[in-house]
Amino acid sequence: MFDCPISFRMRRRKRVRALLLSAIDRLISCLEFCQELSQGPWKMWLFVILILGLLYASVWRIFLYDPCDSSLIRKQLCSQYHTGEVSGTLCYPMCIQNVQFFSYCEATEYEKSFVWHQTKFKVAMIDESVPWWNLQEGTLISEFRGQVSSFLQQKLGHSIYEDVTDKLLLYADFNEDGKLSLAEAQSLWRLIHIHEFLLLFIFQKSSTFPNINGTCGHFYGFQHAPIPRLYDKQPNSWLSKLFTNSYKWEFPHWAKRARVTLGIVEFSMDIYEEQGTKFLMCNISPLNFGITFDYEAMLTSTKDIASASSIKTLLHNQTCYSDSDCLYSKHCQSQCDRRTGRCSGEIIQPTLWFICDIIRDYLLFDAPKHLYYELKRLLGKCSSLSMKGDNADLKHAVVYHDLKSFLWKEIQYRPDA
Structure with missing residues (x-):
């Protein structure tokens, strides 16, 4: 599904960090050697070292700091995938093929988002201790269908949502084997509690709504607009x-x-x-x-x-x-x-x-x-x-x-x- 080159961002971070540390060590050794030769004031060399330290901190903040904890998010999702707790079309490329969807991070209190190629990926910050987070093992398909239908009634108002429910259950069959596993049902259950995902799914026929490009647990991706706004009356310029x-x-x-x-x-x-x-x-x-x-x-x-x-x-x-x-x-x-x-x-x-x-x-x-x-x-x-x-x-x-x-x-x- 994903045939684009795999990003080596995490490896690059380690390599850059190692190179910077090595360069600073050599500079310090050189400065100490020069100090012995010139018998210059030690304060000047301390100042130079301090500047180099600040430079390293700046480079680390720009290139190496991960404000969205993307490596932790990926680790948790893949752990849940390997233990059969979640499923989705993005799980295999992310956890087996090691495709790095996590780049260009934006973080808020409620969600973290990443842009990879022309797709935006999001993961909602949900308290996993809430009662609805995990489905009970042994839940029948008929019971799960009723749960989904009741949720839609509660979320959207009184109406008949049989068509939406059928489409959701069909979408949840990620491996297309005609059956719904606990991992697949649980992933769908978590996704429909995310307001954005539910609306994107309901309006997939609308050309104005972005296409959903895959999910893994409560992690999901959708089409990203290259020009992200129609216009801005108050640009800061x-x-x-x-x-x-x-x-x-x-x-x-x-x-x-x-x-x-x-x-x-x-x-x-x-x-x-x-x-x-x-x-x-x-x-x-x-x-x-x-x-x-x-x-x-x-x-x-x-x-x-x-x-x-x-x-x-x-x-x-x-x-x-x-x-x-x-x-x-x-x-x-x-x-x-x-x-x-x-x-x-x-x-x-x-x-x-x-x-x-x-x-x-x-x-x-x-x-x-x-x-x-x-x-x-x-x-x-x-x-x-x-x-x-x-x-x-x-x-x-x-x-x-x-x-x-x-x-x-x-x-x-x-x-x-």
Whole structure:
């Protein structure tokens, strides 16, 4: 599966460390010898040695320090794999073929991520003492299916998830032998408790969601966007302080931007209704979307996507004095019923309302003159969208269809798109 050259990062670290130590030892010996010859002040030589020590510490911090403890993570996962506790398509290349997926580390309190080639790998920081971490040995497939279905009901809201459950159990058969071992079931069970993985799996048919590229226990990899953000209005550069619109200078050609925008608009519809459940993105910004080499939009963060049902459960009947008290997140807000002093739990605006807001800057800038005003009118129709009322779904579908049709008509025959 993985035929790329194996990284020798860990061996290189040891070699570099040994070379540095050897070089410093020789320098110190040389300095001592020179001191005896010159009878110079010993303080000067001590200062030189101190500088060399600081240099070594700096090199170690940059090239040898491992803030993500990747070697420990790999050791633990491989130990669990060899003892039959976990399974997955990444286990064999990582633990037997010694493929080093751990590079370009980023660490947070909740997860550690690594980029290897064009794939991002993540491992969630979960307390392994939690009761649900390990499945009971002897659990029947029918019992496990029920556990998965109940979890989806709890996580996503009341609906029928038979199709998702079937696909999850089929995916968990990593060796494709038609059976589900304890290691395979346990790995799936841990993975679906990771919010990002569950959403990536549910929306694998959507072109905007990254493809899952494999798993090993609760370690998983997925497609990585080469350009990790659509644009940034607040880049930290002296140029942005002089020219407030300098971020637009890096925009691709308009036709390519239209292609990217089409993908983002389709994303808003992909999550609007899936498996009988509405999903919402509750913090939408240009930083949530990246661009592939083919100028396709790709989601770079799923942490703010949640089902409308789960949001309603949290907000419904919450005490309030104004609408600001009924705020789930930046872009997910319900209304306060001042007669009862309770939140309704119904979200006011759909995701497409906010999508139009972030693509307005991106699409109208330098747009062809014969398209500008029609495009502006279509984006303006988004401001009338609401999730309330009997015709809310119909209005949403009309705005989505008009915007998608307009963009597709303009780029389908353009060679520069």
